Amino acid sequence: MNLQISIQPNLKLALRDPEASTLGRKIIREGIVLMCNLGYEQFTFKKLAESIDSTEASIYRYFENKHRLLLYFLTWYWNYVEYQCTVSLHNLNDPEIKIRKIIEILTGGLPNWADTTGIDKSALQDIVIAESSKAYLTKEVDAINSQQLFKPYKDLCHHIATVFAEYNPAYPYPHSLASTLMEAAQFQPYFMEHLPALTDFKGEQRNKTAVAGYLENLVFAALRK
Amino acid sequence: MNLQISIQPNLKLALRDPEASTLGRKIIREGIVLMCNLGYEQFTFKKLAESIDSTEASIYRYFENKHRLLLYFLTWYWNYVEYQCTVSLHNLNDPEIKIRKIIEILTGGLPNWADTTGIDKSALQDIVIAESSKAYLTKEVDAINSQQLFKPYKDLCHHIATVFAEYNPAYPYPHSLASTLMEAAQFQPYFMEHLPALTDFKGEQRNKTAVAGYLENLVFAALRK
DNA sequence: CAAATTTGAAAGTAATACTATGATAACATA
């Protein structure tokens, strides 16, 4: 059996569906690698055009600007995480185990399991860690939000909050705890690598397991009945 | 008695001390208001020059680029918060009360108490909320860090972690909890305003007290002995 | 095969992020 899953970000994000053409797919796949390497600020459509042997104008036919392309990447990622959560939690009843699973998914990097997409998940995860905040920390946030473009992120947050409520229905802040968890799962590994003074993870344990330990401790403490 | 406090960001941040001249002080004071209004991306030295009736070139004699200016603003802010914590915690013995005070300071906005600086603290706080992450989420992070330019932020984090350790010496993640707290104290009010689905704070309670309640609950739960 | 669509190639524009230079104003010292 070959499970074909297709992760399709909101169509409003792109001017035309990039998964429907060779050029479009190259924009996404090379774009992820290039943005990961250069960082959002240094990344330009011109550089991407060069690296895929195409032109700036052609890329502009797919995406209005690089902020939309970033949103497309992030949407892809959050849809993928949501999908992973849905699959992983499917047969589980115990909310405690569900929460552990969620934290594992959020911190664990994406398994390349069943990957037929050709998307470099590890590069994508690096983009999510380093550039996510730039998606919403902009003066355009309200305009973007009113187009529902943050829906996958909000849906995942709500999904997690629902599991928290299942674990402890009396806890008053499930959504805030979920968004704090999602943010911390990005920031703590980044701090661990670049600003270790902001964490308690020492050099030798530079692995995601340590972060997961901290987050589990935090979440279960907060939710304790 | 007139307490004169002077908050001086790291000198390496500026090419010449902006507090030592009229123009320099205008760059800081108007710069804060303008960056708050336009957001980091739309803010330019040219626009700032126009709004203070000076020239781009003159501003470049004070700051290498706008990222340094942002760092200067943030450093000012974190030094100020550190100072406030030092003063507020001075006569307190009970670590529980200290923690409540810290959360109040982190979420409460800056009182304009004893203000002789002419700096718009409320605009500065908006910059901290919306633009802080852009200070370190850049490919230059390691270079900047090696110049000690994140020291005030790291010092405050360590200060808070120390109070956590005082409250519960056995807690294994005081620094990560401190950085998570500092980040959440910025993000939750931002989410409350722009992406309320990521929080549990409803429209009518759009005040910082609600966020403080969530953060106290979270921190004390994590630190529970 | 014809028509429609996509892409490439090239050029152009406005704004950004600087750098350079010479003139003038302010200021400090002798």
Next chain:
DNA sequence: TATGTTATCATAGTATTACTTTCAAATTTG
């Protein structure tokens, strides 16, 4: 008060970014 120093202004200039436009060639689709 004269003189040297430094800060600021005014202007101009460069390279890059973030796009837009146009037209021809290639490709896809009906």
